[in-house]
Amino acid sequence: MKPYLREKAPKTLSEILEAPAYESGYLVTKNAGWRNIRPVINADKCVGCLQCYLYCPDGVIYKDGGKVAIDYDFCKGCGICKKMCKTGAIEMEAEK
Ligand code: SF4
Numbered sequence: 001m002k003p004y005l006r007e008k009a010p011k012t013l014s015e016i017l018e019a020p021a022y023e024s025g026y027l028v029t030k031n032a033g034w035r036n037i038r039p040v041i042n043a044d045k046c047v048g049c050l051q052c053y054l055y056c057p058d059g060v061i062y063k064d065g066g067k068v069a070i071d072y073d074f075c076k077g078c079g080i081c082k083k084m085c086k087t088g089a090i091e092m093e094a095e096k
Protein backbone atom coordinates (compact mmCIF):
# COMPACT_ATOMS: atom_id res chain seq x y z
CA MET A 1 0.00 0.00 0.00
CA LYS A 2 1.42 3.34 -1.07
CA PRO A 3 1.54 6.06 1.57
CA TYR A 4 0.03 9.43 0.69
CA LEU A 5 2.66 12.02 1.43
CA ARG A 6 1.74 15.51 2.52
CA GLU A 7 3.30 18.29 0.54
CA LYS A 8 3.64 20.39 3.65
CA ALA A 9 2.65 19.26 7.14
CA PRO A 10 0.84 21.91 9.20
CA LYS A 11 2.89 23.27 12.06
CA THR A 12 0.23 25.33 13.84
CA LEU A 13 -3.53 25.15 14.27
CA SER A 14 -4.03 28.19 12.04
CA GLU A 15 -2.35 26.35 9.14
CA ILE A 16 -4.98 23.60 9.19
CA LEU A 17 -7.60 24.22 6.50
CA GLU A 18 -11.29 24.40 7.35
CA ALA A 19 -12.17 21.41 5.23
CA PRO A 20 -12.71 17.69 5.72
CA ALA A 21 -9.51 15.82 6.44
CA TYR A 22 -9.73 14.16 3.06
CA GLU A 23 -9.81 17.47 1.17
CA SER A 24 -7.11 18.99 3.32
CA GLY A 25 -4.74 16.20 2.41
CA TYR A 26 -4.00 15.35 6.02
CA LEU A 27 -4.82 11.69 5.66
CA VAL A 28 -1.52 10.03 4.97
CA THR A 29 -2.47 6.47 4.11
CA LYS A 30 -5.21 4.87 2.10
CA ASN A 31 -7.77 2.62 3.78
CA ALA A 32 -5.78 0.24 5.93
CA GLY A 33 -7.56 -2.78 4.50
CA TRP A 34 -9.70 -3.65 7.51
CA ARG A 35 -13.04 -2.52 5.98
CA ASN A 36 -15.25 -5.59 5.50
CA ILE A 37 -18.37 -3.89 4.12
CA ARG A 38 -18.65 -0.97 1.71
CA PRO A 39 -21.50 1.38 0.76
CA VAL A 40 -22.71 1.07 -2.82
CA ILE A 41 -24.91 3.78 -4.35
CA ASN A 42 -27.81 2.92 -6.62
CA ALA A 43 -27.85 5.92 -8.96
CA ASP A 44 -31.45 5.21 -9.99
CA LYS A 45 -32.65 5.76 -6.41
CA CYS A 46 -30.32 8.67 -5.58
CA VAL A 47 -32.07 12.06 -5.66
CA GLY A 48 -28.94 14.11 -4.92
CA CYS A 49 -30.14 15.36 -1.53
CA LEU A 50 -26.53 15.27 -0.20
CA GLN A 51 -27.47 13.98 3.26
CA CYS A 52 -24.85 11.25 2.95
CA TYR A 53 -22.30 13.82 1.82
CA LEU A 54 -23.04 16.02 4.83
CA TYR A 55 -22.92 13.26 7.41
CA CYS A 56 -20.01 11.12 6.22
CA PRO A 57 -17.52 11.50 9.09
CA ASP A 58 -14.56 11.01 6.78
CA GLY A 59 -15.62 13.47 4.08
CA VAL A 60 -15.13 10.90 1.35
CA ILE A 61 -18.43 11.36 -0.49
CA TYR A 62 -18.29 13.86 -3.31
CA LYS A 63 -20.72 15.43 -5.76
CA ASP A 64 -20.82 13.70 -9.10
CA GLY A 65 -23.11 14.93 -11.87
CA GLY A 66 -26.05 15.88 -9.66
CA LYS A 67 -25.65 12.72 -7.61
CA VAL A 68 -22.84 11.46 -5.37
CA ALA A 69 -19.92 9.07 -5.47
CA ILE A 70 -17.63 7.59 -2.83
CA ASP A 71 -13.86 7.55 -2.61
CA TYR A 72 -13.27 3.97 -1.54
CA ASP A 73 -9.61 4.65 -0.84
CA PHE A 74 -10.65 6.40 2.38
CA CYS A 75 -14.19 5.15 3.17
CA LYS A 76 -14.14 3.25 6.46
CA GLY A 77 -17.38 1.34 5.89
CA CYS A 78 -19.13 2.77 8.96
CA GLY A 79 -22.56 2.78 7.27
CA ILE A 80 -23.63 6.25 8.44
CA CYS A 81 -24.30 7.25 4.82
CA LYS A 82 -26.71 4.32 4.45
CA LYS A 83 -28.45 5.33 7.67
CA MET A 84 -28.89 8.91 6.43
CA CYS A 85 -30.16 8.02 2.96
CA LYS A 86 -33.96 8.26 3.03
CA THR A 87 -34.48 6.90 -0.47
CA GLY A 88 -32.67 3.62 0.19
CA ALA A 89 -30.10 4.37 -2.48
CA ILE A 90 -27.19 3.07 -0.42
CA GLU A 91 -26.64 -0.58 0.43
CA MET A 92 -23.74 -2.03 2.37
CA GLU A 93 -22.10 -4.89 0.52
CA ALA A 94 -19.41 -7.31 1.62
CA GLU A 95 -15.89 -6.60 0.43
CA LYS A 96 -14.77 -9.08 -2.18
S1 SF4 B 1 -28.49 10.46 0.87
FE1 SF4 B 1 -29.10 8.97 -0.70
S2 SF4 B 1 -30.41 10.13 -2.12
FE2 SF4 B 1 -29.25 11.62 -0.91
S3 SF4 B 1 -27.42 12.06 -2.16
FE3 SF4 B 1 -26.87 10.40 -0.73
S4 SF4 B 1 -27.26 8.51 -1.90
FE4 SF4 B 1 -28.32 10.18 -2.96
Ligand code: SF4
Pocket residue numbers: 038039055056057058059060061070074075076077078079080081082
Ligand atom coordinates in the same frame (compact mmCIF):
# COMPACT_ATOMS: atom_id res chain seq x y z
S1 SF4 C 1 -19.48 4.12 5.01
FE1 SF4 C 1 -18.94 5.78 6.44
S2 SF4 C 1 -16.94 6.50 5.71
FE2 SF4 C 1 -17.82 5.32 4.04
S3 SF4 C 1 -18.87 6.80 2.74
FE3 SF4 C 1 -20.39 6.00 4.20
S4 SF4 C 1 -20.37 7.43 5.91
FE4 SF4 C 1 -18.49 7.79 4.72
